[in-house]
Amino acid sequence: MVRKSPVRRTKGKGHEPLEDERNLRYIWETPVGTLTEVLHFDEWKISSYFVYSIYSHEGDWREAETPRRGDEVNRPLLALPLTGVAGEFAGEMLDAIKISETAEACRTCPEVMSIPDSRSFVRVNSSNAMISAFKRAEDNNGLVIRVYESEESEGREADVEVLFGFNVSKVTELDRIERPVPAATASPGTGARLEGNILRFHLAKHEIRTFLLQ
Incomplete structure (x- = not known):
């Protein structure tokens, strides 16, 4: 007792x-x-697991892009062999996403063509800007991308370019629960603009921004 x-x-x-x-x-x-x-x-039948990653680098943690390396450890890239995807890969990759919910389903699509050995689906050009989400939108067939400024201790502003490997015709900024953000509430000089398949916008220190791609 x-x-x-x-x-x-x-x-x-x-x-x-x-x-x-x-x-x-x-x-x-x-x-x-x-x-x-x-x-x-x-x-309690609970077990906790801890993962450590050690890597060498020059300079400080900023030059080493430590937040990015840590994210790669916590969320490793998942790869699946594909013989092709539905639609024209050069501009219609979105069709494959709309047709199939998973990469495995996409692998067996009837309309198949060969894909290049290497191609970037989405890429960010700034070392302190990281993608935290890239997913299907909750209320429509668009895609949602969320980018945040990753220097947690001090923060550093960044002019960001996000390059897409598929056609994007329209971009709408959203809040955290995917509601459109009124343009009147945006700070001067921070508006996002779409130029071809490149999305350009400004990130303030510690800022998180979310966009709907259509």
Whole structure:
């Protein structure tokens, strides 16, 4: 039997140890009173895994693009062999995405043509601008791309170019939940512009910007 320990009330969520170190007493402050919950660690079937990556470089962490290297470790590139894709690869890669939800489905599309040995689907030219999302839009068949400024400690402004390997006819800036951002709310000189298949825009320190591609 575990003896009850004195409880220190705190604002928000906190914990106090019991006599058995495998247990924790959690104190939840709610509008209707205080709730106490005892969690037994030995009943949890949870494992945590940590990944470390060591690499050599010249200069400081900025020159080494450490945030980008860390993101590559946390989210490694997933590759799948393809014999071809539906539509004309030079300008209609979006057709393949609309036809199939996964790369595996795309691999078996009936309309197939050979693809080049190397081609970039989307590329960012700034070392401190990183893509955090590139996905299908929630409410239509467009694509959503989200880019953020990655120098977390101090931050550094950037004029960004995003180059697409497919045709883009229209770009609309969105907020975090994919609603169009009114042009009147944008800061002067920060507007995005589409020139061919290149999207140009400005990133402030620590800024995140989201765009709908159509």
